[in-house]
Amino acid sequence: MSDNGDNVWILGASMTRFGRYPDKDLIDLGAEASMDALDDGGVTIHDMDVLGAGNLFDAATGVGQRLQKQIGQTGIPVYNVSNACATGATAVRAVYMAIKAGEADMGLAVGMEQMGKQGLLGAAGKARDEKKVYEPKGRYGSVMGVEGILGTGLMPGVFAKAGMEYANEHGGVGFEQFAKVAEKNHQHSTLNPLAQYQKPFTLDEVMNAEMMSYPNTLLMCCPTGDGAAALVLVSEEKLDTLGAEQRERAVKISASVMTSDEWTDSDQVQPDVSTLTRRAADQAYERSGVDPQDLDLVELHDCFATAELIHYDNLSLCAPGEAGKFIDDGGPWRDGDIPVNVSGGLISKGHPIGATGAANLYEVATHLRGEAGDRQIEGAKVGLTHVIGLGSACAVHVLEKAAV
Amino acid sequence: MGKQVPIVDYLILDDGPPHLRAQVCTGCGASYFDRRNACAKCGQRAFEPRSLPAEGTVRSFTIVHRAAPGVPTPYVSAIVDLEGGGVVKANVVNVDPDPDQISFGMPVKLATFVAGTDDDGTEAVAFGYEPK
Numbered sequence: 178m179s180d181n182g183d184n185v186w187i188l189g190a191s192m193t194r195f196g197r198y199p200d201k202d203l204i205d206l207g208a209e210a211s212m213d214a215l216d217d218g219g220v221t222i223h224d225m226d227v228l229g230a231g232n233l234f235d236a237a238t239g240v241g242q243r244l245q246k247q248i249g250q251t252g253i254p255v256y257n258v259s260n261a262c263a264t265g266a267t268a269v270r271a272v273y274m275a276i277k278a279g280e281a282d283m284g285l286a287v288g289m290e291q292m293g294k295q296g297l298l299g300a301a302g303k304a305r306d307e308k309k310v311y312e313p314k315g316r317y318g319s320v321m322g323v324e325g326i327l328g329t330g331l332m333p334g335v336f337a338k339a340g341m342e343y344a345n346e347h348g349g350v351g352f353e354q355f356a357k358v359a360e361k362n363h364q365h366s367t368l369n370p371l372a373q374y375q376k377p378f379t380l381d382e383v384m385n386a387e388m389m390s391y392p393n394t395l396l397m398c399c400p401t402g403d404g405a406a407a408l409v410l411v412s413e414e415k416l417d418t419l420g421a422e423q424r425e426r427a428v429k430i431s432a433s434v435m436t437s438d439e440w441t442d443s444d445q446v447q448p449d450v451s452t453l454t455r456r457a458a459d460q461a462y463e464r465s466g467v468d469p470q471d472l473d474l475v476e477l478h479d480c481f482a483t484a485e486l487i488h489y490d491n492l493s494l495c496a497p498g499e500a501g502k503f504i505d506d507g508g509p510w511r512d513g514d515i516p517v518n519v520s521g522g523l524i525s526k527g528h529p530i531g532a533t534g535a536a537n538l539y540e541v542a543t544h545l546r547g548e549a550g551d552r553q554i555e556g557a558k559v560g561l562t563h564v565i566g567l568g569s570a571c572a573v574h575v576l577e578k579a580a581v
Numbered sequence: 582m583g584k585q586v587p588i589v590d591y592l593i594l595d596d597g598p599p600h601l602r603a604q605v606c607t608g609c610g611a612s613y614f615d616r617r618n619a620c621a622k623c624g625q626r627a628f629e630p631r632s633l634p635a636e637g638t639v640r641s642f643t644i645v646h647r648a649a650p651g652v653p654t655p656y657v658s659a660i661v662d663l664e665g666g667g668v669v670k671a672n673v674v675n676v677d678p679d680p681d682q683i684s685f686g687m688p689v690k691l692a693t694f695v696a697g698t699d700d701d702g703t704e705a706v707a708f709g710y711e712p713k
Contacts, residue, residue: 338641387647388644391643
């Protein structure tokens with residue numbers, strides 16, 4: 178796919194601060210980000226040809242159409258999408274593909290979520306039947322809940338095992354290397370006013386926090402939260418007709434790739450978050466012509482510290498097998514070789530699930546525009562975003578600053 | 582003592598020593614613990630049951646300290662590579678839940694235990710892996 182003038186560009190971008198909004202609802206958050214993204218792009222809802230609406234927990238409620246009732250019912254097609262933690266990026270891709278297909282010149286993609294405080298996802302108790310009688314149920318003929326009896330499938334444990342598998346295969350990775358990831362992201366978040374938490378922690382504090390699922394302590398796990406992020410995408414042809422300031426601030430989507438799991442011998446018992454990430458990244462580098470070493474910043478899916486570390490390798494940010502050395506050497510810090518998660522990442526910026534995959538595009542685009550304030554990576558020209566939703570769905574985008 | 586039932590249908594209790602049984606693709610040998618319409622690896626549609634070996638090694642593990650309500654903690658959850666193929670998720674039992682007590686590649690073997698009893702006195706038998 179060559180650079181033949183049919184690129185898709187980001188014209189406007191916005192996100193709410195991630196956090197807890199008990200006084201707002203999901204649609205309030207989506208509307209806030211959407212209207213701000215439209216304003217940022219210097220366009221209105223009446224310029225949009227398509228709407229991609231990403232949300233997970235309220236996915237059956239026609240979220241995109243509910244949003245339209247707040248910001249403008251213009252009759253355009255709405256794609257409500259749900260794709261686990263990759264939901265926001267999937268909404269972006271729905272709009273991206275509509276523009277690529279020539280069906281739209283401009284579109285709005287929004288990811289939104291209101292989770293509140295849920296504690297450990299998936300751990301909610303079930304009401305007991307009046308009489309307990311073991312009967313085989315479901316695809317595995319189970320007579321009772323198996324979580325905690327036949328291993329764990331909850332997120333802190335799943336991602337702990339993913340990290341430990343990497344530690345098994347490669348030297349130089351242990352509890353301390355994983356903890357250093359969280360130390361970095363918490364430190365980075367102190368510069369980001371949009372982050373849910375903006376509090377630094379020492380490595381010692383990270384390692385001595387409550388153990389959730391070894392080696393992930395509480396400070397190495399992302400929180401639940403509320404928030405939204407929105408992007409206005411535009412075709413290159415349409416962009417050329419817009420004003421000088423709009424063109425100068427536009428950010429090119431040099432690659433937009435999505436993958437799902439391919440079969441592995443273990444994925445029926447342990448989600449494989451690496452294979453599909455590697456495939457997506459490799460395709461994104463090939464399509465964009467960008468070398469990983471050219472990246473000025475990366476926002477990747479650090480739902481847990483163990484996940485971030487293995488994605489250094491999956492995204493080719495470090496030499497194969499050297500993710501431990503990469504963090505030990507300070508490579509992913511904001512003053513390192515390839516700054517990773519300068520927003521604070523999911524660990525500290527937060528992870529309102531449907532918003533996350535759009536928010537990381539907002540973050541990188543903001544740096545490429547030179548508008549990231551205190552956390553700006555100076556002179557950033559090329560960045561990459563990555564999200565993964567278990568099941569699994571992975572999206573990787575490569576963004577480049579407009580050549581003015 | 583009441584009767585016993587396996588916690589999942591791929592744990593076989595009534596055909597020799599307790600063991601796991603997989604549905605194996607006749608085309609490529611990929612194994613599954615649930616029913617599949619076609620093999621997720623090669624697409625062929627025929628499967629046959631196969632008993633899996635009781636012994637394997639630890640590929641990866643975590644030690645769960647905060648769990649779903651009612652689950653005793655801490656416990657060790659592991660991914661086990663079975664000898665001759667097949668990968669299983671289960672707890673490592675009969676071991677201290679301490680990172681120093683569990684190592685990558687540690688040899689383990691299947692062990693069963695009673696996970697609960699229903700109101701008719703029927704026991705649910707679960708499996709884990711213990712150090713060999």
